[in-house]
Amino acid sequence: MSPTNRTVVVTGxxxxxxxxxxxxxxxxxxxxxxxxxxxxxxxxxxxxPVRIAAQIAVEPGEVLPRPLARKLDRSAQFALIxxxxxxxxxxxxxxxxxxxxxxxxxxxxxxxxxxxxxTTLLGQYDVLKExxxxxxSPHTVPMLMPNSPAANxxxxxxxxxxxxxxxxxxxxxAEAIGYAVEMIRTGRxxxxxxxxxxxxxxxxxxxxxxxxxxxxxxxxDPQGASRPYDAGRDGFVLGxxxxxxxxxxxxxxxARGARVYAEVIGQGISADAHHITQPxxxxxxIAAALQHLLDGSDLKPAEIVHVNAHATSTPQGDVAEIKAxxxxxxxxxxxxxxxxxxxxxxxxxxxxxGIETVASVxxxxxxxxxxxxxxxxxDPEADAxxxxxxxxxxxxxxxxxxxxxxxxxxxxxxxxxxxxxx
Amino acid sequence: MATQEExxxxxxxxxxxxxxxxxxxxxxxxxxxxxxxxxxxxxxEVVVAAEEQFGVKIPDDDVKNLKTVGDAADYILKxxxxx
Numbered sequence: 001m002s003p004t005n006r007t008v009v010v011t012g013x014x015x016x017x018x019x020x021x022x023x024x025x026x027x028x029x030x031x032x033x034x035x036x037x038x039x040x041x042x043x044x045x046x047x048x049p050v051r052i053a054a055q056i057a058v059e060p061g062e063v064l065p066r067p068l069a070r071k072l073d074r075s076a077q078f079a080l081i082x083x084x085x086x087x088x089x090x091x092x093x094x095x096x097x098x099x100x101x102x103x104x105x106x107x108x109x110x111x112x113x114x115x116x117x118x119t120t121l122l123g124q125y126d127v128l129k130e131x132x133x134x135x136x137s138p139h140t141v142p143m144l145m146p147n148s149p150a151a152n153x154x155x156x157x158x159x160x161x162x163x164x165x166x167x168x169x170x171x172x173x174a175e176a177i178g179y180a181v182e183m184i185r186t187g188r189x190x191x192x193x194x195x196x197x198x199x200x201x202x203x204x205x206x207x208x209x210x211x212x213x214x215x216x217x218x219x220x221d222p223q224g225a226s227r228p229y230d231a232g233r234d235g236f237v238l239g240x241x242x243x244x245x246x247x248x249x250x251x252x253x254x255a256r257g258a259r260v261y262a263e264v265i266g267q268g269i270s271a272d273a274h275h276i277t278q279p280x281x282x283x284x285x286i287a288a289a290l291q292h293l294l295d296g297s298d299l300k301p302a303e304i305v306h307v308n309a310h311a312t313s314t315p316q317g318d319v320a321e322i323k324a325x326x327x328x329x330x331x332x333x334x335x336x337x338x339x340x341x342x343x344x345x346x347x348x349x350x351x352x353x354g355i356e357t358v359a360s361v362x363x364x365x366x367x368x369x370x371x372x373x374x375x376x377x378x379d380p381e382a383d384a385x386x387x388x389x390x391x392x393x394x395x396x397x398x399x400x401x402x403x404x405x406x407x408x409x410x411x412x413x414x415x416x417x418x419x420x421x422x
Numbered sequence: 423m424a425t426q427e428e429x430x431x432x433x434x435x436x437x438x439x440x441x442x443x444x445x446x447x448x449x450x451x452x453x454x455x456x457x458x459x460x461x462x463x464x465x466x467e468v469v470v471a472a473e474e475q476f477g478v479k480i481p482d483d484d485v486k487n488l489k490t491v492g493d494a495a496d497y498i499l500k501x502x503x504x505x
Contacts, residue, residue, distance in 0.1 A: 067442030067459070134473075138466035 008184045009420065010261040011253050012090025012246030013358045014082040014195075018239050018345055021058030022085055026345075026355070027362050030370040031391045035223035035344050037237050044203045050210045052222040053201050054239035054346025071139050072152060073117035074199035078242035078351070079149035080156060083111070083193050087157055090246040091258055095158040096191075101256045108161040108192040109154035110180040111244065112172035114350030114407070116146030119202045149197050149242075150176075161189040169407030170312075172196055173243065173353025174415055178267035180247050190252040195244030196354030206238060212277065216313065226347075227374035228311035228318050228340035229382040236312040239346025243354030245361065262364045265400060265416040268293025272410030279317045279406065283324030286404070289412040290328040293402075299416045301332040305394050306369045306401040307384075308360045311340035312347045319381045321404060326383060336402075337369040337392050338384045344373055353405040357415060360403040364419045367394040423502045424476055429495045436471045437491075440464050450492035458491075468494075478502055 015022060018036025019029035029036070036054040045051045060077035061069055069077055096104040120143040128136050142148055147165040154163035162183065166175040173196020180194035200206075209215045216235040218225035226237040253260055270292060272285035280286075293299060307325065311318045318340075325333050341359050348355060363369050369392045378386065403415040424432065434448035441459040454460040460468055465488075469480050472494065478501035480488075488494045 065442060067440065070440075071464075134470055138463040142463070 006185050006187070007250040008181050008247050008264045009250050009253050010245050010264065010361050011248045011258040012086040013261065013361055014085030014087070014089060015241065015243040015355050015358050016056060016058060016060070016078050016081045017241035017243070017355050018054035018057055021063065023358055023362070027359070030341055030344055030359060031368065033344065033371045033373045033390065035226070035373060036239065037222040037225055037346055039219070039222055048203060048206060048210070050206050050215045050217055051219045052216070052225055052237060053206070054237055055201055056240050071143070073120040073143040073148060075113050075117060075197045076143070076149040076152045078199060078240070079111050079153055079195070079197035079244065082195060082197070082242040082244040082354070083153040083156065086193060086244045086246045091256070095156065097158050102191050104158045104160040106161055106190040107157065107159040108163065108180065108183050108189040109150050109157065109159040110164045110166070110176040110183070110192060110194040111150035111153050112166050112176035112196045112350050113146050113149055113198055114167070114169045114172045115198065115200050115205065117144030117148060118200050118205060120144040122202060122204055153193060157193060159193065168411035168413070169409050170347065170349050170352055171405040171407035171411040171413045172350035174357070174403065174405035174413040175353070175411070177245065177247070177353060177357050177415060178269065178413055181264050181267060184247060184249050191246065191248045193244060193246055195242060195357070196348070196351045197242035198349040198351035199240050200349060201238060201240050209238065214314065224374050226313045226343050228309070228313045228343050228372055229379055229386055230375050231377040231379050233313045233315060233318065235314055236342065236347040239348040240351070241348055241355060242351050243356070243358040245357055260420045262361045262420050263418040265299045265418050266293055266297030267416070268296065268414040270412045272412065274410055277408045279320040280410070281316065281320060283320040283327060285410060285412050286321055286324035286406065287327040289414045290324060293414050293416055294328070297416060299400060301329045303398060303400040303418070304329070304332065304336050304402060305399045306360070306363055307336045307338045308356045308363070308401065308403045309338050309340050310404040310406045312342055317406070319379065321406070322382045322384045333384050336385065337394065338386045339369050340372040340386070341370055343375070353403070353413065356403050356405070360401045360417055363394065364399060364401050364417055367396070367399070368392065369394055426495050426499055429476065429498050430491060432475050433468070433472060433491055433494060436468050436475070440467050448491055450490065450495065452491050453489055454491070472498060476502060478505060
């Protein structure tokens with residue numbers, strides 16, 4: 001088999017999210033339909049128009065040793081925690097080389113963030129203004145650079161085949177996973193740790209997104225604020241955290257006897273070239289990405305039984321995505337159980353593609369689709385079978401799932417996964 | 423003015439805070455880089471904290487000469503006398 005046809009599988013998962021400090025607790029909460037959205041109790045939030053967010057369930061300072069944590073931006077802390085979980089979950093016992101099961105020169109890391117080290121950037125500017133030149137941390141630059149999460153994960157696992165950070169706003173995490181798949185397909189690496197992270201719960205991003213009219217202002221109902229596909233939706237709720245997977249060529253996974261969660265069938269990518277923030281209203285760009293996915297892989301519409309939708313709970317975006325699914329798949333959409341997990345996690349921006357890939361992988365592995373909460377009055381334009389209120393079992397046999405991610409800038413990234421038959 | 427012993431104790435607290443090294447391991451002959459997990463960036467933090475604690479100035483050009491805890495303690499002792 002030529003390197004470009006190599007089958008890529010998922011052998012490890014990790015997450016730290018508003019729902020739990022690891023992937024197991026996050027998955028349990030997703031199936032239980034729990035919301036991770038809470039009021040912002042920080043002093044700075046008191047006067048803001050948006051006073052809710054899906055904040056991390058387990059503070060990274062409780063997990064990472066303090067000397068390490070203080071040199072990492074919060075986004076890199078999340079990424080490292082999720083990556084370490086995924087690495088151990090894949091069965092590796094030490095960094096590459098020390099664990100002979102993986103060659104450092106054949107190991108990559110691709111971890112994305114939409115915004116990068118924004119709390120470090122803004123926090124250190126406060127230090128400069130309030131405490132002077134000498135007090136600005138010498139770690140500021142390596143903390144705020146957007147490739148910092150990827151670089152720190154790469155150092156931690158000893159990844160020498162390449163470390164990368166695609167940046168495409170809220171599609172960043174999915175693009176990172178797609179990039180990692182290509183690294184394995186093209187023969188650059190056998191194993192790649194990939195995902196997304198975001199830590200932007202800070203007054204400036206919250207005010208800025210709020211002034212764009214992009215965020216929910218349901219401050220009086222935090223748990224009901226993120227309501228994809230509901231007629232009463234009024235914007236997204238900011239979330240924070242990271243989701244990471246270990247991707248591996250199937251040959252490499254077999255050789256070391258690894259447990260396989262799912263196959264990555266492929267990806268479809270396009271750009272809207274329409275507006276810097278507005279989704280293209282007909283779903284043309286998203287449809288193009290879905291078509292590229294079909295054209296470039298062996299995915300069959302008939303096998304798709306689940307979609308982890310991008311669905312951020314904005315009035316326009318949720319509908320454009322469903323329109324695109326209908327354009328490309330027609331009646332086949334009827335057998336796709338569509339879940340909007342952002343109803344529970346909030347929107348992790350560049351981290352979304354990471355945790356939603358983890359959720360999609362687990363949905364296939366356990367054959368159950370998580371619910372979409374807060375869907376009380378469905379928008380009639382969302383013409384799809386949306387999983388409401390409680391999780392839904394998925395069929396036996398070979399089944400596939402889509403994971404959609406779209407970002408400001410008009411970036412469209414669709415990943416396709418398939419169940420793995422042992 | 424702090425004695426050498428007090429300066430080493432102060433540096434030990436600073437190194438503990440920044441690098442997580444137990445204070446009892448911070449001794450005169452220890453190298454910041456090789457023994458105490460203080461890289462060049464963290465050394466800047468150590469220097470800024472030491473300046474504040476001991477009321478001295480340690481210009482950037484002199485930092486590269488402070489290889490060991492003993493180097494730093496001697497530098498601070500002399501800088502205190504000049505101050």
